Amino acid sequence: MISNSGKTKIKVFLILVILLIILGFIFAMQRIDDNDIVVEGNKKYSKEEMMHYIFTSDWDKNPYVLYVKTKRGKTKQIPFVDKYDVSITGFNNVTITVYEKKIIGYVNYMGNNMYFDKDGTVVESSTEIIDGIPKVTGLEFENIILEEKLPVEDERVFALILDTTQALLKYEVSVDKIYISKDREVTLYMDQIDVLLGDGQDMDDKVRTVSDMMPNLSGLKGVLDIKEYSEQKNGYTFKKDAGD
Secondary structure: OOOHHHHHHHHHHHHHHHHHHHHHHHHHHOOOOHHHEEEEOOOOOOHHHHHHHHOOOHHHHOHHHHHHHHHOOOOOOOOOEEEEEEEEEEOOEEEEEEEEOOOOEEEEEOOEEEEEOOOOEEEEEEOOOOOOOOEEEOOOOOOOOOOOEOOOOOOHHHHHHHHHHHHHHHOOOOOOEEEEOOOOOEEEEEOOEEEEEEOOOOHHHHHHHHHHHHHHHOOOOEEEEEEEEEOOOOEEEEEEOOOO
């Protein structure tokens, strides 16, 4: 015979089991609505594109499944994204924080664009061209391996590229490509004008000068030399192409 206290304990246990099953069912049936998802830190991809990469199955839209997967490192591999974090901000709300790879330029190798960071490490290989990331030419190498540094002779060139791209971004100067010579002198190719910047000295000032001068050079074709300020000419040299 089971005593009354024993029967009570069994009833309580069964009730708890039933409640857990109900709660588990509720949690399992939960799905995040697109309007309840906040994506932040994303520049390369739109919110819709990030959601397309992350939510590849119906289970991924369960906030708790998504959270646990992320915390256990079971995240999706997304081009140009280093990682992303998921935070549950409400009963059915999540915030996805995106950490994009820090890219300063790319080189073309065997038909692919090899994107590299400030240390020269190749972080992505793609046929895609990203707006705002300049193509870098003039570097010499025999082979390129993903997630390894570009095999250049002088690694100081990466600091030079970083200084140049940061200045271009700061002064909102758009270029088609950056050429680095063997002597580590920089030339910018933009529209129909080639800009000779020289070495890395005073790069910020030089790019600011380019930004200030471009409105006056609109529509022209030629070479702008701002490697050194000319006291005699009271400025820098612009040589128009023949026929312009």
